[in-house]
Amino acid sequence: MTDRNHDWPARIRLSDREAFREMFHAHYGALCAFAAQYVGSLDKARDVVQEVFLTIWEHRADWTLTGSLKAYLYQAVRNRALNATRNRDTRRQAYAAHRQRHAQANHRTAEDDTYYHQLSEAVRRAVDELPARRRMVFLLHRRHDFTYREIAEIMDIAPKTVENQMGRALKSLRQRLSEDILSEL
Amino acid sequence: MRDPIDWNVLARYLANSCSPDETRAVKAWLDADPTRHQLLNELESIWAASNQPASPLDEATLDADWDQLATAMDEAASPVSPPSTRRTRQPARRRAQRAGRPTLQNALYVLLAGLLLVGSLWVGLDRWSPDAPADPVRMVVAERGERANIQLVDGTKVTLNVDSRLRMPTAFDGGRREVHLEGEAYFDVAPDSARPFIVHANDAVINVHGTAFNVRSYPEDRRVQVAVVEGAVSLRAQTASPDDAGARLERGQVGRLDQEAVRVQTDSTRSVVPLLGWMEGRLVFEDATLDAVTARLERWYNLQFEVTDPGLDSLRLTANLKSRSVQNVLDVISASLGIRYRLQHNTVILADDPSGPPPQHN
Structure with missing residues (x-):
């Protein structure tokens, strides 16, 4: 949310490599997590996001932004990730593999018995189980701090759809979670 | 059957993006049935727990991937030359020193005032975070090109200049009223001799004795400047011993705490008036x-x-x-x-x- 206090795009247009490095460090990790939701693995996601950054650098001289830098980056990563997984079956398989890994990761941390970790792990699992589009909308809002309007832009959907997906995500998370962890409060 | 709960509105309520009318409607809906408050508590816990770190990568991976990208950038720039074993990086430009600022991206919802328009901005930070229930914090942000007028819970009035942030607890329930400032602000502190008012700005601590004053501490200033309009304050370095009362600044005086030389300079000859020009x-x-x-x-x-x-x-x-x-x-x-x-x-x-x-x- 604080990108507008940086002058990265203007500096990058003038081949300022330090600005590019700063922009990379500020956004790369979160963009990889975002891309992994599409391509199914963090390793593939890292390739996708690096390609996006490389393309920006190669076309830096005429790089223009109409909206926020952050929304632009997520949109670019989404497009590239969708191209990388155009084959639906690959996509489904990849996502299943991703879920599998997540489940293992959850198992490892299940021993952490603080309430906060239990809850946040339970929420993470429940979010993972949401239908793809609903999960993306919810994560863009809660994990990546985008507004509804920005999410509509990034996902190329109507703002009303964002609103509905957020409402449904909230409802299913509550239904999913009220049974187990919240009852132990 | 129609769902008796409007989940879309509840989601926006949690996201702090309801209109005042909607907020009132949600509150009325909650009050109509005690079990609904229980529901909201559950939703707030889920909501807070869903704000997880966006990046799954550690620093080492980040650096390794940057190196990889930097190599690709070099290759793209000079396709004919053999790949170099050692990359040279261009020196950071002067401007880069200014670019580093604390990141506040987590859980910050900012209601923006219009361009050069004065508005009040409240942000719930950690409001629902279950691991930090003891000391909930509020953050008010004026972005670039914006200013904000705020009234704190104790009645103190604060005007935030452009690109400035004020952090404070949601209630001053200890024996002190402490706030943290980045940037520039004018304070008109509500008198309360039982609870001293303390401003932290960079590495400066300003103790207030019932007063109106201006604090300027933008990063590139490399110092904190305090101009007293009414009453008196005392200014000391964060690193000074708590027993150190600091330098007392009276009405019309300007005090400075330089970052390098940790010392307070007072100046009675310089008028405070130009330092308040931003207010008008x-x-x-x-x-x-x-x-x-x-x-x-x-x-x-x-x-x-x-x-x-x-x-x-x-x-x-x-x-x-x-x-x-x-x-x-x-x-x-x-x-x-x-x-x-x-x-x-x-x-x-x-x-x-x-x-x-x-x-x-x-």
Whole structure:
């Protein structure tokens, strides 16, 4: 949310490599997590996001932004990730593999018995189980701090759809979670 | 069957983006049935727990991936030359020092005031975070080009200048009223002798004895400047011992705490009035370097400056401008410094004027 206090795009247009490095460090990790939701693995996601950054650098001289830098980056990563997984079956398989890994990761941390970790792990699992589009909308809002309007832009959907997906995500998370962890409060 | 719960509105309520009417409607809906409060508690826990770190990568992976990307960038730049074993990085530009600022992206919801419009902004930070229930924190943010008027819970009034942040607890329930400032703000502190009011700004601690004063602590200033309008304050370094009462500043005095030399300087000769010019929309410069001028204008108008000619760094500006349009202010400044400017979208490019400095009139 604080990108507008940086002058990265203007500096990058003038081949300022330090600005590019700063922009990379500020956004790369979160963009990889975002891309992994599409391509199914963090390793593939890292390739996708690096390609996006490389393309920006190669076309830096005429790089223009109409909206926020952050929304632009997520949109670019989404497009590239969708191209990388155009084959639906690959996509489904990849996502299943991703879920599998997540489940293992959850198992490892299940021993952490603080309430906060239990809850946040339970929420993470429940979010993972949401239908793809609903999960993306919810994560863009809660994990990546985008507004509804920005999410509509990034996902190329109507703002009303964002609103509905957020409402449904909230409802299913509550239904999913009220049974187990919240009852132990 | 129709769902009796409007989940869309509840989601927006949790996201702090309901209109006042909707907020009232949600509250009325909650109050109509006690079990609904229980539901909201559950939802708030889920909501808070869903705000997890966005990045799954550790620092080492991040650095390794940057190196990989940097190699690809080099290869793209010079396809004919053999890959070098050692990459050279261009030196960080002057501007880069300014770019690093604390990141506040987590759980920050900002309601923006309009351009140069005064509004009050409240942000729930950690409001639902279950691991930090004891000390909930509020953050008020004025972005570039924006200012904010705030009234704190104790009645203290604060005006935040552009690109500034004020952090405070949601209630002053200890024996002290403590706030943290980044940037610049004017404080009109509500008297309360039982609970001292304390401002932390960078590495300065300002103890207030019932008063009105201005604090300026933008990162590039490399110092904290306090101008007292009414009453008195005391100013000390964060690192000073708690027993150190600090330097007492009376009405009309200006105190400075320099970052390098941790010491307080007081100045009774300098008028505090120009330091408050921003409150009435005046841009006041006193023998300011071009770097300081552009930094101020960047904040004020949310612009980016490019200075193409290093020879311009030695220029100094003294001016008191009623800020109107960007063009208007740039016209006046460039005329008095004898430079040219070009405005492209949000970027201002400054260059030396080959026709030389403005003619001197005697």
